Amino acid sequence: MRRRRLLLASLSIAVASACASESSDGPTTATGTPPGASAAGTPLPCDVSLALTRCHDCHSSPTKYGAPMSLVTYEDLVRDAPSTPGVSTLQRALERMKSTTDPMPPVPRERASFKEYGPLDAWLERGFPPGDAAEKCAPAAPDAGVVTPACEPDLVVRAESAYSLxxxxxxxxxxxxxxxxxxxxxxxxxxxxxxxxxTAVVHHIVVFQADKTESPKPHKCKDIFPIDWKAIYAWAPGGPPFVMPEEAGLPMQEGGPTHLVVQVHYSNLKHEAGHVDRTGVDLCTTDAPRKYDADILWVGGFDFAVPPHKTATVECKFDWGQNWTKYLPLQVVQSWPHMHQLGRKLTTDLVRADGSQTPLGHADPFSFFDQAAYPVDVTVSNGDKFVTRCTWENTTDKTVTWGEETSQEMCFNLLTYYPRIPLPQFSGPAASYLSDCKMQP
Ligand code: HEC
Structure with missing residues (x-):
């Protein structure tokens, strides 16, 4: 979370300067301003506006999902970036679009392509002249935050009351x-x-199945990622809903209640007052069970140490070997890479007997702030191995090892798969003990 602290430390100055420039120029953004046109007048060239289309899922006016500023009008782009007084938002936008470690759009979205940053680069080079006021730009892409699975949800999960930020x-x-x-x-x-x-402040949503009752009132989470809970689903803006293939379902607790927990990560970098939210999830369930039960398999490992001020990688191999072959083949449908704040990259590959490799979730770069689950569709057969690699950048003065504290680290990839293997060794993080981990030279 080094980057975030940096960002927050400079935020008070940035807010002050943004306010100052607004009072002298008058308000520059208005709710509902069409892309390209600006209420204050200076038109944005249409190719620049179009290049920012994907950014407008969050950097809209007003902003969504915790984005700290709009990227809609000419003034939005030429004023200082919230985090960096003296540097234009346009310049910061280009830096972040090209960044491999801290990209915009954030993971798990696709990286910005040349088609997107090219027009911005060219415009910056030309000294960002205003667009043609007479030209009408194409409307922005529809909101990517609302997604609907094909089924009719029958279970509504919401907090007992709304949460005031x-x-x-x-x-x-x-x-x-x-x-x-x-x-x-x-x-x-x-x-x-x-x-x-x-939508202004919801940054991501996680759904767990807990081991006991959690209060229905919204409260600060005691633990961001309790490993004794079953982490089922993570959503980030633009991400897909969780949809099981027709032949499988995730079983709810038999003979007792299922303790669902929803975690909502709010990001309010602008420190706006008055946000009240009741975000939740809708579930489709069935009493006519599908052929297979699904479950979550944790691959990765516990056995690693990252020396102070070093970047280090561990490789953990899980070999299905002879012991478990009777449970194969199995189908993996979702990957959820999980590390803590020093995590920079996590990849799992399925390595087949012939040496060929299939990605089973690559978080590259990994960003603790932008965690998400990725849909995958991979069949695991006899002779296959899972190879998970985790890379950390230890910015602290201490050697960092595995642990549940936020100052400690993790290296897990949570794979949703079916048919479920009904063995205690495969339950939750226990499966990671079956891996063989080695620090890479
Ligand atoms: C899914 C929502 C989302 C999308 C899509 C998105 N951003 Fe962001 N952006 C954020 C959030 C949240 C932050 C604040 C946290 C951070 O800096 O990582 C941010 C921060 C930034 C910053 C840092 C501002 C500063 O003060 O330094 C820039 C620049 C930026 N975004 C540009 C872009 C551009 C350009 C695009 C499109 C190519 C884009 N973003 C797409 C959510 C988004």
């Missing part, structure tokens, strides 16, 4: 629970759709 807090992780009573027969979850309420 405390003023002056930039990032907060809020949790609430819902106990779903057991049904007479078996019940499976087949899809999960995010339902974002206050």
């Amino acid at each position: 405390p003023e002056g807090t930039a990032d907060v992780y809020v949790c609430y629970g819902l106990d779903v009573p057991a049904t007479a027969g078996k019940r499976q979850v087949t899809a999960i759709a995010p339902r974002v309420d206050d």
Whole structure:
């Protein structure tokens, strides 16, 4: 979280300078301003506006999903970047679009392409002349935050009451629970759709199945990623809903309630007051169980040490060998790479007997701030191995090893798969003990 602290430290100055420039120029952005046109007048060239289309999912006016500024009008681009007084937002935008470690759009979205930063580069080079006021630009892309699975949701998960964001807090992780009573027969979850309420500040949503009841009132999460909970789904803006293939479902607890927990990460870098939110998820479930139960397999490992002020990589191999072949083949449908704040990259590859490799979730770069689950569709067969590599940049003065504290690290890839392997060795993080980990030279 080094980058975030840096960002926050400079934010108070940045806010002050943004306010100052607004009072002298008058308000420059208006709600609902079409792309390219600006309320204050200076038109933005259409090719520049078009190149920023994907940015407008978040850097719209007003902003969404925690983005600190709009990127809609001419003035938005030429004023100082919120984090860096003296550097234009346009310049910062280009830096972040080309960054391999801290890219915009953020992971898991696709990196910006030449088609996107090319027009901005050219415009900067020409000294960013205004566009042609008479030209009408194409409208922005539709909101990517609202997604609907094909099924009809039958289980609504919301907090008991709305959550009021405390003023002056930039990032907060809020949790609430819902106990779903057991049904007479078996019940499976087949899809999960995010339902974002206050789009300005919701940064991501995580769904867990906990081991006990969590309060239904929204409260600060005690632990951001408790490893004894089953982490089912993570949504980031623009991400897809969780949809199981037709032959599989995630079983709910039999003979007792299922303790669902929703975690909402709010990001309010602008320290705006008055945000009240009731974000949750809708689930599709079925009482007519599908052929297979799904589960989550944790690959990765515990055995690593990152020396102070060093970048280091561990490689953890999980070999299906002879012991587990009777559970193969199995189908992997989602990958969720998980590390802590020093994590820079996490990849898992399926290595086949013939040496060929298939990616099973690559978070490159990994960003603790922008965690998400990625859909995959890979069949695991006899002779296959999983190879997970985690890279950290240890910016601290201490050797960092595995642990649940935020100052410690993790190297897990949570794979949603079916059919479920009904062995305790495959339950939760236990499966990672089956891996063989070696630090890379
Ligand atoms: C999914 C939402 C989302 C999308 C899409 C997105 N951003 Fe961002 N952007 C954010 C958030 C949240 C932050 C603040 C955290 C950070 O800096 O990483 C941010 C920060 C930034 C910053 C840093 C501002 C500063 O003060 O230094 C720049 C520049 C930026 N974005 C540019 C872009 C550009 C250009 C695009 C499109 C190519 C884009 N972003 C797409 C959410 C988004």
